[in-house]
Amino acid sequence: EVQLVESGGGLVQPGGSLRLSCAASGFTFSRSFISWARQAPGKGLEWVSGIYSDGRTQYADSMKGRFTISRDNAKNTVYLQMNSLKPEDTAVYYCVLGYATTGPKGQGTQVTVSS
Numbered sequence: 001e002v003q004l005v006e007s008g009g010g011l012v013q014p015g016g017s018l019r020l021s022c023a024a025s026g027f028t029f030s031r032s033f034i035s036w037a038r039q040a041p042g043k044g045l046e047w048v049s050g051i052y053s054d055g056r057t058q059y060a061d062s063m064k065g066r067f068t069i070s071r072d073n074a075k076n077t078v079y080l081q082m083n084s085l086k087p088e089d090t091a092v093y094y095c096v097l098g099y100a101t102t103g104p105k106g107q108g109t110q111v112t113v114s115s
Helices: none
Strands: 003-007 010-012 018-025 034-039 045-051 057-059 067-072 077-082 091-097 109-113
Touching: 003 091, 018 034, 018 091, 018 109, 034 077, 045 067, 045 077, 045 091, 057 067
Parallel strands: 010 109
Antiparallel strands: 003 018, 018 077, 034 045, 034 091, 045 057, 067 077, 091 109
């Protein structure tokens, strides 16, 4: 059974940073493309970033330069380092197996950017 467990969310002031983690199990993690997606209040699910099994990364345009995705295959964990956070980054952040936001995902972790 695919399991993805996100953690690391919280309340942060504009300009601050957070590091999200996603612990994965139930599939061959080291061979899998993993994405981060987010859902802001009242909006649909938005793809944020993804990482290939070999470490190559992809980002949505609005996150380039602020967010960094990484992975530790020994720990079956993916990370999302978020810097220079803005109020519009407020959302529930999900770890997703695969390229599409419709893939298996975890329960999400809330990120709130507010002063």
